Amino acid sequence: MRPATRRVAAAGLLLAAALLSSCSGIPLVKREAAERARFQAYAGKPVGSYTWLTSYDGWEPISRHQLVVWTNINEAYLITVFRPCTDLMFARRIGLTSFAGTVSAKFDFVKADGWKCMIKTIQPVDYRRMLRDERKARAAAHSGETSHTAD
Numbered sequence: 001m002r003p004a005t006r007r008v009a010a011a012g013l014l015l016a017a018a019l020l021s022s023c024s025g026i027p028l029v030k031r032e033a034a035e036r037a038r039f040q041a042y043a044g045k046p047v048g049s050y051t052w053l054t055s056y057d058g059w060e061p062i063s064r065h066q067l068v069v070w071t072n073i074n075e076a077y078l079i080t081v082f083r084p085c086t087d088l089m090f091a092r093r094i095g096l097t098s099f100a101g102t103v104s105a106k107f108d109f110v111k112a113d114g115w116k117c118m119i120k121t122i123q124p125v126d127y128r129r130m131l132r133d134e135r136k137a138r139a140a141a142h143s144g145e146t147s148h149t150a151d
Contacts, residue, residue, distance in 0.1 A: 032089065035062040042130040043078045043123040049104040050077055050122060056096075061088040065117075067110065068125060069096070076125040081110050085117035 039062055050071070057070035062078075064087050070076045081088070088094075091112035096103050109116040 032063050036066065039068055039078050039125055042126045044126065046105065046121040046123050048122070049102050050124070051102045053101050059094055061091060064089055067094065074128050076127040078123040078125050079110060079119055080121045081117035082120045086112055086115040088112055
């Protein structure tokens with residue numbers, strides 16, 4: 001490929017990347033707000049700490065400074081970190097500091113892509129109730145569609 005052709009191709013790729021990045025912020029903001037609202041609706045009052053004795057079952061970032069951590073299949077905690085911190089939405093992996101299996105707010109950290117983010121608050125999430133309510137809502141929507149089409 002000639003140098004002029006490479007420059008044109010590179011300029012085209014940069015333009016495409018700029019256009020895609022300018023459009024991608026809106027869906028991310030909407031998705032972030034929806035996920036945050038979904039979990040905060042079932043989050044309890046902040047607790048000072050929680051104890052876990054095995055490995056984590058999973059985690060999901062829900063905003064730039066919040067993530068949900070599952071300690072087992074039905075037990076989840078909404079963790080908010082102090083600023084400044086890296087954008088948790090794009091973290092590839094996380095770690096949590098703890099002492100004797102206890103993770104404490106204002107003492108322990110979320111480690112994400114080289115950052116150590118101090119935990120500001122920990123809120124237990126009533127994850128079972130959240131799943132149950134979501135199943136009920138899907139069933140109600142499905143039965144509404146079925147009865148609507150039967151008319």
